[in-house]
Amino acid sequence: MAVDRERVSSLVRELLDAIGEDPDRPGLRQTPQRVAELYADFFAGVGQDAAAxxxxxxxxxSGPAPDTTPSGAVMLRGIRFRSVCEHHLLPFAGRAHIAYLPGEQVVGLGALPKVVDILADRPQVQERLGEQIADTIAxxxxxxxxxxxxxxxxxxxxMRGGKQTDASTVTIAARGELADPAARAELVALIGRESA
Known part of the structure; x- marks a missing residue:
C-alpha cells in the first residue's frame, strides 16, 4: 500500500497550524508536500515482503564455484540504513552487519541490503528491526x-532529553548456531575490525 501523499500533506498542514504556525507563510507553504514526499520514501517498506x-x-x-563450499560464515559489513523511530517519529541511522552460515544455498550479497532497506523503511524500533532481519534471512x-x-x-x-550527541545503540539478533555467544565471538570481532 503506497503512502497517501495528499492525506499526509493535509495532516502536516494541520500540524503546523496546531503548533501555532502559519502554513501559508512563504517558508512553510511547500512544507506539507515536501513532508509527504519524504514520508513516501521513508515508509516505502510498509506492506512489502522483506523475503522477496x-x-x-x-x-x-551447482553454482559458479561448485568445488568451493563455504566452510564458515558469509558476512556483509557496513550496510548503511536509516529508519524512523515509531515512538517519536524521529530518524535513526547507522550500519547493519549481517553474517550467515550457508547450508546448501547462498544468496547474492546484494540481496541482504535490500532486506534491510525494506524492513527499515517503516516505523520501527532498532531492537525489532534486527530481529526481523534475522528472522527473514533464517x-x-x-x-x-x-x-x-x-x-x-x-x-x-x-536531540532531546539528555542530548547525548555521541551515543549510539548496538543491538544483536542471532539465530541457529550463531545464537551461542561463543560461536559468534569471531564474527563480532570481525565486525569491529576497521576496514582495510
Whole structure:
C-alpha cells in the first residue's frame, strides 16, 4: 500500500497550524508536500515482503564455484540504513552487519541490503528491526545460523532529553548456531575490525 501523499500533506498542514504556525507563510507553504514526499520514501517498506530479495538463491554444489563450499560464515559489513523511530517519529541511522552460515544455498550479497532497506523503511524500533532481519534471512535461506548487528544513532537520544550527541545503540539478533555467544565471538570481532 503506497503512502497517501495528499492525506499526509493535509495532516502536516494541520500540524503546523496546531503548533501555532502559519502554513501559508512563504517558508512553510511547500512544507506539507515536501513532508509527504519524504514520508513516501521513508515508509516505502510498509506492506512489502522483506523475503522477496532472497528468493533467488544459488545452489552451492551447482553454482559458479561448485568445488568451493563455504566452510564458515558469509558476512556483509557496513550496510548503511536509516529508519524512523515509531515512538517519536524521529530518524535513526547507522550500519547493519549481517553474517550467515550457508547450508546448501547462498544468496547474492546484494540481496541482504535490500532486506534491510525494506524492513527499515517503516516505523520501527532498532531492537525489532534486527530481529526481523534475522528472522527473514533464517526463514528464507537454507542456513545454519544468522547474526545481525545494528549500530545506530537515534535522534530521540541526540536531540532531546539528555542530548547525548555521541551515543549510539548496538543491538544483536542471532539465530541457529550463531545464537551461542561463543560461536559468534569471531564474527563480532570481525565486525569491529576497521576496514582495510
Amino acid at each position: 530479495p532472497l528468493a533467488h538463491t544459488i545452489s552451492v554444489s 526463514q528464507a535461506l537454507d542456513c545454519r545460523g544468522v547474526l545481525v548487528v545494528l549500530d545506530a544513532v537515534h535522534e530521540c537520544v541526540t
